[in-house]
Amino acid sequence: MNLVKVHGIRTYSFHGCLEEETKIGGNYIVNIDVFCNFKKAAENDDLSMTVDYLDIKNIVISEMKNNQKLIESVAYNIIEKVKSTFSIVQKCKVEIQKINPPINGDVGYVSVVVEE
Numbered sequence: 001m002n003l004v005k006v007h008g009i010r011t012y013s014f015h016g017c018l019e020e021e022t023k024i025g026g027n028y029i030v031n032i033d034v035f036c037n038f039k040k041a042a043e044n045d046d047l048s049m050t051v052d053y054l055d056i057k058n059i060v061i062s063e064m065k066n067n068q069k070l071i072e073s074v075a076y077n078i079i080e081k082v083k084s085t086f087s088i089v090q091k092c093k094v095e096i097q098k099i100n101p102p103i104n105g106d107v108g109y110v111s112v113v114v115e116e
Helices: 019-024 039-044 053-064 071-085
Strands: 002-013 026-036 089-099 109-115
Touching (some): 002 053, 026 071
Antiparallel strands (some): 089 109
């Protein structure tokens, strides 16, 4: 199995359980690992036989625009969209980091990681 990584996708989104989060929004960083077999693509030097990291980034950006209470929900939605878009995908791993979350204390970020 091979791996395509698209890390450090920055978005400004409106996820959260607090009303302020859905109005003010916040910064997020998304990292996604896409597991697939791209050997044929490499042998043929053919992008159409693998996953395009630009398409992966666009899926993440699009799904991050769909406001949810839980970033856990967003992570699962990203995985579902990637798998339904690319038939060669065997597994995905998504990490969503919520930068400076609105919790008491000095916390750089919280994150969830979903692998499926």
